[in-house]
Each structure stands twice: as C-alpha cells, then as structure tokens.
Amino acid sequence: MTKKKLRSQEWYGRTGKDGFIYRSWMKNQGFPHHLFEGDKPVIGICNTWSELTPCNAHFRDLAQALKRGIWEAGGFPLEFPVMSLGECSIKPTAMLFRNLASMDVEESIRANPMDGVILMCGCDKTTPSLVMGAASVDLPTLVVSGGPMLVGRFKGKKIGTSDVWRFAEEFKLGKLSQEEFIEAEAAMSRSVGHCAPMGTASTMAAMVEALGLALPDNATIPAADSRRKVLAHMAGMRIVEMVNEDLKMSKILTRESFENAIMVNAALGGSTNFILHLTAIAKRIGVELDLTDFDHFSSKIPLIANVQPSGEHWVEDLFYAGGLPAVMKEIEKVLHSEAITVTGKSLAENIQKAECYDRNLIGTLEKPIKPDSGIAVLKGNLCPNGAVIKPSAASPALLKHTGKAVVFENIDEFKAKIDDPNLEIDEHSVMVLKNVGPKGYPGMPEVGNMALPKKLLEKGVKDMVRISDGRMSGTGFGTVVLHVSPESAIGGPLALVQNGDLIELDVPSRSLNLLISEEEFEKRKAKFQPIQLPYDRGYVNLFLDKVNQAHEGVDFDFLQGNSGSEVKRDSH
Missing domain, CATH: 3.50.30.80 (IlvD/EDD C-terminal domain-like)
Known part of the structure; x- marks a missing residue:
C-alpha cells in the first residue's frame, strides 16, 4: 500500500527556491536536513502557556514530555504559541475572547506545515477555543489537558475554588478577616494546575475525553502528578500514529460522541458553560446539536461523581477513585460505546478495565450520589x-x-x-x-x-x-x-x-x-x-456585530461549518 504524502511536504518537499525558503530558516534552530525529507510527520504543539494564565503556567514543562513522545514515535515536533485566556485575570471576561482565540488557532494550523496537532489546554476557555479552531481545519488532533491542582488545605480542612463563594459570604459577615482571606489564597492555590473542583476547566477536560479527543485519564490526573507527564508522552507517541492512520477529528466528532459527552457531563454534575462550548464545537464540525439535546440526554443520568460543586469531594480524589473511565464504566449501558476515539479503539475498549476504588466518590445508576443531575x-x-x-x-x-x-x-x-x-x-x-x-x-x-x-x-x-x-x-x-x-x-x-x-x-x-x-x-x-454600547472599533465591535445568542453557542456565524486544511497559495 502506498503511503499517503504528508501535508507538511507541501512546504518542505519542494525543490528549487520554494523548498530552500521553507527549509533554510528552520535550519537555524539546528534541525538536520533529514527531518524535512518526508518520512517524519510534523506535529504541531499548540501551546497556551502564559504566566498571565496561571492554570497553564506549567505547560512549558509538559510540552517537553510531549516532544519526547513525538520523537520516540518518529515524528518531528514543532511548538507554537496561540492566544491564552486566563479566566482569573483577563478583563472584561475570557468568554469575550474565546472566538478570537479560536480564530488564532484555526489560522495558525491551516497556514503552517503540520500533519497533526496536539492541543495543550487548561484554563476554562483554552479548551473550547483550541478545539473549535482545530475542528475547522480537521487534521489528526489530540488534546492534552493541564490537569487539576492539588486540593488546598486551610485551617485543617480541604478547600478549592468552590470555597471562594463561601469565604466571600463569611468575609461579608465579618467571620473571616482580610488577613485570613489572604492566607486562604495561598492555601487554596498550592500547586500548578486548574481549579480543583468540577468547575469549567475540569468539565472541559472531561468533555474532550468523553468526546474521544483525549487519552483515558486525561480529565483527572492532577497537574502536579508525574503521571500527567507520562500521559503527555504517550499522547505524543499516539498523535504520530494518528497521522499515519489519517484519523482526523471529523472521524471522531460524530453525533454519537456529542451525545456521549452530554451524558458524561450529567454524571459529573459538570459546568453549565459546557452547553455553550459543546454547541459551538458541534457547529464548527457540522454536527446538529441544540438545547433540547442537552435536556433529553441529561435527564436519564443521575449524579455519579461525588465531586464539588454538586457533590462533596475534588477532582484529585476522583482520580484516585478510578477517574473518568470508572465514571463512564458506570453509565456504559446508556453510552454509545462503539464510538471511535483518538486511541484508535472504541470507547468500550478504552474503559473495559476501568474500576471504582471508592464508592464514596463514584456511585452507580442504581445507587447514585444524587438522583438529579445534568442540566x-x-x-x-x-x-x-x-x-x-x-x-x-x-x-x-x-x-x-x-x-x-x-x-x-x-x-x-x-x-x-x-x-x-x-x-x-x-x-x-x-x-x-x-x-x-x-x-x-x-x-x-x-x-x-x-x-x-x-x-x-x-x-x-x-x-x-x-x-x-x-x-x-x-x-x-x-x-x-x-x-x-x-x-x-x-x-x-x-x-x-x-x-x-x-x-x-x-x-x-x-x-x-x-x-x-x-x-x-x-x-x-x-x-x-x-x-448603547461604547464600542465602535476592533475585535469587540466585530464580536457585537457577529456573535450568536446563548442557545447557539455564542460563536460567530461566519465560523460555523469546517472549511478544511487546504494549503494557501505561496507568496514566494
């Protein structure tokens, strides 16, 4: 069987002046010529590292693990930055810039010589923006999340982001001093990673795993755990295989995989922001999805994971109890278990050996944590x-x-x-x-x-x-x-x-x-x-002119429907 020509060869496989220009300046980084000769897939590592995005501040280190895996599998890793959205810092709200970041991702992937993509996601909007952008290009794509931070400790109790709202009330009532509030800040955010409960960041990490875009356990391994780097290494190896198999996003993101994601989100008591982001992703890849689907597929699923804010514990604890594969195992009979995933295997094969190690953390359909869940x-x-x-x-x-x-x-x-x-x-x-x-x-x-x-x-x-x-x-x-x-x-x-x-x-x-x-x-x-809003220029003006309403995913109308990975005309 003839091996398919790599997309990156439209750049690096050229002869004459064009080939010279595409390869020569890359060689100033010390890359030998044989890397450009066409037998090593170029893997783009789409990195949202930023010190202004604290959830993603460890991504430089995590990217090294990815590169080791890509090199081992015979790929050629090339890391590139895209706009990073830090939920706790950016004004007026990170959601305003989600679509802008997705455009950055889409055009960066399409315009550059890569055969497959690793999306490095962490903070809330980085996951949907990267997946939305990549879906519009449709290359072999795999998501690696940054992982949740370790659970905080304050005055002898476990704490996480959900406690911010409780602390705020105690502060308003004079039960917590400003000095104690400051002490709690450091106690809560004591390691790298995103929020410790099942907030939007962990919900998004679970979403991509349930959709089949990430390796098993992606959603729950703590950011500070060395196994997060092992997962990244294995993801690096797997993306090279995906390129060789031509396993594109459109083959994974089917109607069935979106229904799976809705049901898994219900089992987790995931964020309501999930609706906006999953809807936007579906519209980018061309899958019909509307609000009635979220109610319909959520209504049959009780709360399985005992994780805050719907439950009592934390995502770190959920990992020790068996992680997302164990949660999905409990609802397997209602999932589309034949759905294909980035592993090349079905969802059923991915979770076949999953076990629950703590029934305080993971319930069953017959004995759930709460009867009502979902959205x-x-x-x-x-x-x-x-x-x-x-x-x-x-x-x-x-x-x-x-x-x-x-x-x-x-x-x-x-x-x-x-x-x-x-x-x-x-x-x-x-x-x-x-x-x-x-x-x-x-x-x-x-x-x-x-x-x-x-x-x-x-x-x-x-x-x-x-x-x-x-x-x-x-x-x-x-x-x-x-x-x-x-x-x-x-x-x-x-x-x-x-x-x-x-x-x-x-x-x-x-x-x-x-x-x-x-x-x-x-x-x-x-x-x-x-x-009357005081915006008449720039991106915000575009946002106001083109944004859809909440039930449509708050995306831009002109970005819906994927447009493929065609190479733009040369400028040389």
Whole structure:
C-alpha cells in the first residue's frame, strides 16, 4: 500500500527556491536536513502557556514530555504559541475572547506545515477555543489537558475554588478577616494546575475525553502528578500514529460522541458553560446539536461523581477513585460505546478495565450520589429560546418557586444596591440581573450566581432563585437560572421584567414564566429601547456585530461549518 504524502511536504518537499525558503530558516534552530525529507510527520504543539494564565503556567514543562513522545514515535515536533485566556485575570471576561482565540488557532494550523496537532489546554476557555479552531481545519488532533491542582488545605480542612463563594459570604459577615482571606489564597492555590473542583476547566477536560479527543485519564490526573507527564508522552507517541492512520477529528466528532459527552457531563454534575462550548464545537464540525439535546440526554443520568460543586469531594480524589473511565464504566449501558476515539479503539475498549476504588466518590445508576443531575433546559415566555439550570447544584425546595422580582438593570447597579439595607428583598424574592448576555456586557460574564444581600445572609439565608442572561463559574452553586435567550440587551423578554413582577420557576416542568398579561407584555415591548454600547472599533465591535445568542453557542456565524486544511497559495 502506498503511503499517503504528508501535508507538511507541501512546504518542505519542494525543490528549487520554494523548498530552500521553507527549509533554510528552520535550519537555524539546528534541525538536520533529514527531518524535512518526508518520512517524519510534523506535529504541531499548540501551546497556551502564559504566566498571565496561571492554570497553564506549567505547560512549558509538559510540552517537553510531549516532544519526547513525538520523537520516540518518529515524528518531528514543532511548538507554537496561540492566544491564552486566563479566566482569573483577563478583563472584561475570557468568554469575550474565546472566538478570537479560536480564530488564532484555526489560522495558525491551516497556514503552517503540520500533519497533526496536539492541543495543550487548561484554563476554562483554552479548551473550547483550541478545539473549535482545530475542528475547522480537521487534521489528526489530540488534546492534552493541564490537569487539576492539588486540593488546598486551610485551617485543617480541604478547600478549592468552590470555597471562594463561601469565604466571600463569611468575609461579608465579618467571620473571616482580610488577613485570613489572604492566607486562604495561598492555601487554596498550592500547586500548578486548574481549579480543583468540577468547575469549567475540569468539565472541559472531561468533555474532550468523553468526546474521544483525549487519552483515558486525561480529565483527572492532577497537574502536579508525574503521571500527567507520562500521559503527555504517550499522547505524543499516539498523535504520530494518528497521522499515519489519517484519523482526523471529523472521524471522531460524530453525533454519537456529542451525545456521549452530554451524558458524561450529567454524571459529573459538570459546568453549565459546557452547553455553550459543546454547541459551538458541534457547529464548527457540522454536527446538529441544540438545547433540547442537552435536556433529553441529561435527564436519564443521575449524579455519579461525588465531586464539588454538586457533590462533596475534588477532582484529585476522583482520580484516585478510578477517574473518568470508572465514571463512564458506570453509565456504559446508556453510552454509545462503539464510538471511535483518538486511541484508535472504541470507547468500550478504552474503559473495559476501568474500576471504582471508592464508592464514596463514584456511585452507580442504581445507587447514585444524587438522583438529579445534568442540566435542565427551561422554556417559557421569559426565555423563548431557552435558559439553563443545574439541579444538582441547586436547593431542591427552590426548584419550584414563585416570587416577586427584584431587578438590577446591569452589574454596576447590582453591586451598588445589593447590600443596601433599604433594598426591598426577602428570601422569597427572585433576583433578576439584566444586560450581562453575549452583547449586553459584552462577552457574557460569570456573574449569574449573584451574591446574596448581607441582611439576608445575617438571617441565615443560604440560597435564592437568581435569573440572568449571563453565565456562572463552573465552581459556583445555587438555584441559578442562566443563559436566558434571547438576551435583554437586544430586547429579549428579560428586558421587560420590572420590580414586583411575579416570576414562576418550575424546573420539573422545565418552565420559566413572567406572570403578567399578554397586553402588559406587548405594552412594555413597544417601549423597549436597546442600550448603547461604547464600542465602535476592533475585535469587540466585530464580536457585537457577529456573535450568536446563548442557545447557539455564542460563536460567530461566519465560523460555523469546517472549511478544511487546504494549503494557501505561496507568496514566494
């Protein structure tokens, strides 16, 4: 059988002037000529290392393990940087730049001589942005995540990112001093890696493993564990084999693999941000996926993993209990176990030997950690295109609730008023935050799990119904309705809510409604005036002009559908 010509030979296999130019300047790094002769696949290592992205700050070291594996398998590794999005540092929100980073990845891969790609992902938006970009090119691609940080220790207790919200409440009530808060900062972030609970970063790592884009155990090996480097080494070896097998992303990212990812996310109690990112990836690769799929495939899966914020423990603990393969083993009978993965084997073959070593961490379908999990999709006159809530992180008593709206027109008004002792609000109220959607903020920030008023915290109130067109951190919890679509900034029904309106939330019935007459609804709609945002140049202006709504994945319309890996015309 004739071996397929490597894509990189469109550059390095040229004769005459063109070949000279493509090869000569590469040789200034000390690469010998035989590396360019066509029998070694060029593997691009797409690295989101950055000191401004703390979750990914160990990626230089991890990349060396990848390179060792690529060299061993007969490949030629070439590392390249792309835009890195640090969730805890970047303003106004990393989500604003996810699509920009994906464009960077897509064009970097397409424009350069590589036959396969390793995506190095860690912090929340780095995973979806890299996968979205790579999906639009469709080369053999394998994802290596950075791994969760080790669980923190503070005052004799384990702590992680989920505790930030608890600490904030204790600080507001005077139970935690500023000095103690500072001590907790270092105690929580005590090793390399991303957030320790099943926040968005670990949810994304689990997503790519469930989709079949990563090797088994990618999602849960701690970043500081030497086995993370072993996994990277093995990934480096495997990507070379994938190039030789021509195992492209489009062969792995099938409708069945997306359904698997939804069910696995439900079993983990994963982040609500999962919906936005998986939808965007599906649209890039050309797989039909909508909000009803998330509700349908989540509804049959209880909470299997006892990991915060839906459970009690941490992703590090989940690894010791058997990791994601053990979780998938428990729900194997409902998964599409024949789905192909980057290993070249089926999902069933990957998890065949998986075992659970701790039933406190991993439940079963018959004896789950919680009966309700996944993500519930709501519809109603307040969210005609949908809204989402994570029942496993909510208060059961509030999943069916009617209360009077307390409205905040934007995040600044919320911050100014929430602790005002004269604010008319009680534990039965429904907090409503407007203008934090894709266009309204812009970028759809993680502010949906609004802090409760100090005067109610002092009464012992722990949770309230909260509704917005924004997002919340995957480490957050509470009875929080998110992603209301269409958003308020473009005239969605959320924009019409006024103080004192009754709002009815009924999660079992999957409904969310504003209890006003149709006549009043139309009257308010006629008076709506869109907000004027002060952006008229650059990327943000492009974002506002082209971004889709939450139920469509908050992607750009012109990026949907993959466009292949064709080589652009030479400029020489």
